[in-house]
Amino acid sequence: MIASTIPTQNGLSFQAFRSTSISRCGSRLNPLIRATSASTQTLTTESSRKHLSNLDKLLHQQAPSLPQQDSTPLQNDSFNGSSPEKRVNHLFQGLNLSRIWPEMKAAEEISPRHLNRLQRLLSKSHEYSPRNNLGSRWREYHGSNDWVGLIDPLDENLRREVVRFGEFIQAAYHAFHSNPATSDEVPPSPHHVAVPDRSYKVTKDLYATSSIGLPSWVDDLAPNLGWMTQRSSWIGYVAVCDDKSEISRMGRRDIVISLRGTATCLEWAENMRDVLVRVPGKENSGRNQPVKVECGFQSLYKTPGSNMPSLAESVMEEVRRLMNLYKGETLSITVTGHSLGAALALLIADELSTCEPDMPPIAVFSFGGPRVGNRTFGDQVTKNGVKVLRIVNSQDVITRVPGMFVSEELDQKLRDNSKVAGVLNVLDNMPWAYSHVGAELRVDSKMSPYLKPDADVGCCHDLEAYLHLVDGFMGTNSPFRANAKRSLARLVNEQKSNVKKLYISKAKDLNIEKQAVAIPSCLPSPS
Structure with missing residues (x-):
């Protein structure tokens, strides 16, 4: 079943x-x-x-x-x-x-x-035209101005960048399905990732671990699919551009963090834990409500495995290492993910933005991402300088959950109405008061x-x-x-x-x- x-x-x-x-x-x-x-x-x-x-x-x-x-x-x-x-x-x-x-x-x-x-x-x-030189405008395409004037109508260079980052996620799906099993007894072996852009090389495998478990009878029902109930699963990778001509074309050396979507039983179970929980050590960003994110997403992000650190620890450690390795160069950090990976990408970008004093520009390109946190969390992400471009299909119900089934446009119109603003402020304190963050490319x-x-x-x-x-x-x-x-x-x-x-x-x-x-x-x- x-x-x-x-x-x-x-x-x-x-x-x-x-x-x-x-x-x-x-x-x-x-x-x-x-x-x-x-x-x-x-x-x-x-x-x-x-x-x-x-x-x-x-x-x-x-x-x-x-x-x-x-x-x-x-x-x-x-x-x-x-x-x-x-x-x-x-x-x-x-x-x-x-x-x-x-x-x-x-x-x-x-x-x-x-x-x-x-x-x-x-x-x-794919018969795409040659890539244009982005050297003088790379910050703009990386979201420095929230992609104003580039989304609607869609700029050709931005289209290529968005599709390219989506293909990085597809590579994560390929790598996971090729080798889904992870042992709790021995450290995992490296995954082979066929990165679509050969100018990038993979530097780190990433794993997400669930803090919950399934009853033992689940293993009895599916003895040949034991990997489905494993607590830790390979979820993505870190890659860095290592080609001089591509670095010159892009105007910087880019670090990509790519994350797949839900695939295992425990990841599904974590998706169901959709109550907002407080993030320890986070300020209120000027609001009365504390910073909160979805319980299941936070669990997969912060829980360590038996033979591996948490997803959060792995990413922070690898990004620090790469920043030190390429110290003095112009760098950028791009976090991209689909579905569950889009939610985790936002948590990663938020923590990366404050992990070091002088962080490179950080941008998130998310596909079909659900809501991740409350409005205070969104304010914090924006305040920390993280740029987020959400690619949303109007027919995709996943982009409207968890939380109240209300569009962002309607929510903003209601908040602009002084007669109902007070009521909405009360709703912001409810356990399912979720809010999206960032710019939107709606297809x-x-x-x-x-x-x-x-x-x-x-x-x-x-x-x-x-x-x-x-x-x-x-x-x-x-x-x-x-x-x-x-x-x-x-x-x-x-x-x-x-x-x-x-x-x-x-x-x-x-x-x-x-x-x-x-x-x-x-x-x-x-x-």
Whole structure:
């Protein structure tokens, strides 16, 4: 029962997941269903054309037209001695498109040029443009001015930075699923992390430990999944930029702390401990309420393991070491995380900001993060100079928990009303008076032309879906970016039931699904 409800990379909160019913509905626009009447056929054709027109707009960049092909059937030796481009042309020539779209003439609606574009978008590679030099503006992109003027509309350089830090988190998920077990009897061995940016090198493994335990009968029910109930689990890593050309491009040497989301039973159990608890030694930051954070997050952050220090101790020790190693250089610290990792990233950044007298600039890039503490905690983070950019999907319920189910916009409007301000001050003292902190980059899964408008909660919280939405985001009330180039292969592979059927069908026809590299899965996904 436990394993059947626990996601891996989605990192969902137990509280939100148990209060949200996941419903799945098939797409109403399915050009692959044969029409049974003239009116139905017309509707289906129009739906298909709408999909294809949308795809054409999304991939509007001009590509060289492919040469005319004769009607000779594709021969087995047609690939011999031919270039990769010619092989692609032969592949498209051999596709029986009239079978795929029986309601229309495929040759008129889908040209080889369009198929070539779709194949590139569904391929495994990401065809991003070269990185721009950020040397003179790196502090701005790191949040020195709270990203004012860069979020809406979204600045191209900031888009690249956000996606890049999201891929650091994906590397943490890969490393954990490749080796999830941790022994309480012997020190853990180093994890292999395939950092997406080769200019960075991993310097430290990070572990989070729960302060609670599960009954012994849980181990009896799942003897082969003992790692699920372990108290300490690998949760991320510290990496530092070690490439001179990249340091020059970025304008500083960057230290990255990357954290995955919820994966084990005890991490789920900690997510349920959603009562605010006081943080020892923290001042009130000018408010009547003390600094408080979620009990479960604080537990995972501060609890040491039997053979390892706490997450807090590990991070502080490693950052101090790196600061001393690169003393005299221009440094920055970037903490990035998804879901539970986003919550822990905020706790790490807050403590880092005061651990040494002269700390480098600290920025947090969080994806699908829940609320972490009360309003006093948020004031303290801001006062200490930590810059926070929260990437939020409007359809992601995890970003609205724990605490009262109220949007930040409505909460601020209520506080601006003097008639209810006194009541809200009273509510701030309640055990679930949570508040977000930092700037917000808000995307919406309904804006994607590829995802179904009724995508389920697992898809709306999925990290790859987040990166897909950021890559296509231009601004509020703007359409999906026409020149978005992030590969759809992983999205199709991980969220197949939430992707529109037309694109799933084309992925199958182009044999993309077999090419996609899936993240190793140790636990079933709710999607």
